[in-house]
Amino acid sequence: MTEVTLSAGVVEYGDTGGDGPVVVLLHGVAMDGSLWRHVVPGLRSDFRCVVPMLPLGAHRRPMRPDADLTVLGVAHLVAEFLDALDLRDVTLVMSDWGGAQALVAEGRDQRIGRLVITSCEAFDNFPPGLPGRNLYTAAKLPGGLRLAFALLRLRPMRRLPLTWGWMSKRPVPHDVMDAWFRPLWTSAAIRRDLRAYVLGVPPRDELLAWAEALRTFDRPALVVWAAEDKVMPLAHGRRLTDMLPQGELVEIADSFTLIPEDQPQRLCEAVRSFVPLP
Template sequence: MPQIDLSLGTVSYEDTGSGPAVVLLHGLVQNATVWRDVAADLAADHRVIVPTLPYGSHAIPLRPDVDLTPRTTARLIGEFADALGLPDDTVFVENDAGRLQQLAAERPERVGRMVIAGCEAFDNYPPKAGGTMMAAAAKIPGGIRFLALALTPRPLRRIPGTGFAVMTAKGVPHDLTDGWLRPLRTDSAVRADLVRYLRATDRGEMLEAAEGLAGFPNPVLVVWGRQDRMMPLEHGRRLAELLGAELVELDDCGTLIPVDQPRALAEAVRKFAAA
């Protein structure tokens, strides 16, 4: 994978296909592989760029002296797009996390077009279930390592209502979660990055982002899973109303839309990009 040096550290990314640019952004304790099916679909007629962000499943730790927070990570996404020279009409798609909303509120000119697909929003931050559990673990010395080790046995990742199981309607393939958990189990610097990020979380910052988005001037698409147990469907509807955006609701779909409904999400993004 190519790499690029940015203000917080080195970011790896995938860059496939050709045509109009689409940037796909993942959530915590995931990496670019969560988008593999969507990226393969869109690469038929788009340039698809998928960075692995410093959310605990990154292979290259950030510099330990940098200010790592959700807000600086949002800015990092903009810096990443600037460094690659991506055009103003690039389509940014985010799932699970909410940093794209923060970037769009702060730098609307950088986010040409935006797809919010089952994300943190409003007062659901950190999101219930897995998000609040990780936030609590980050406050305890060794807590994040304990969680990563506890999820090492594959059957434990499928316990209903916990961990990755709460994020999907169909279940996350084990080869994906194996890769997502490996850096947290084996690299103390990666764990330190995630702890810094989680400890810097401010419960009010997504409400602040929503206020900033009220005047967002560019096209937006909102996609949500009807069976989402982490990100309330009502928040998708509120975002669509706030932004004057089209709303696509998908059945048999939880938070991880790229896992549950990759083809439907790719088609929604393709239609939005073409429009």
């Protein structure tokens, strides 16, 4: 892992290097870049894959106490990350976390050449579905996040619908999930960061405005959605495709939200077909 100092704090990231087209892969809440561990090997021979560890709960370096870690604040941090690394004509890939859609609405998308939107938050589905509502409730209660993630030390709890059971059809390996949750188990500052994010969802009108702004994105966009998603409705993927002027839709069978876990090969193929090589 390499690191870069941004306005909110130190952000770690993985970077395969190389001269190929740049693909930046974004993970969701309470997970880290290892979400892409089955996808990056299928891309790195031809693409430069950059995987930042966003401050969404699995990060190991707490952000500054005064950092803006609302949904919009983290989206701005993504734009700042692209600036800091001087990444250009980026293919931005988002999974689970949909906040990067705000970059278009905020006019912070100049470095983005292509969008790949896999099953993620959209429209007013923030926080998303049953797991998101459960997390939001925990964040509102004193000590709620500590208790919620302490319960996830019990492995059977991880496959319940209100935790991770609806996020992937195939269980994420326990050692991977242990690494995701360990910062939340051990650091009050990391729990503080996650709480700021979970409670920092803007009003419904603003969320819908972010989606509406995608009509102005005049570059290629690929929507890759899990056909059996129980958290991010398939109808949202189809609506996003219709809104994007150059939108294409690929529906992935036999997968829940975390397509990089359930169908990484299919996702690799979709990205490779979408991003032209020099």
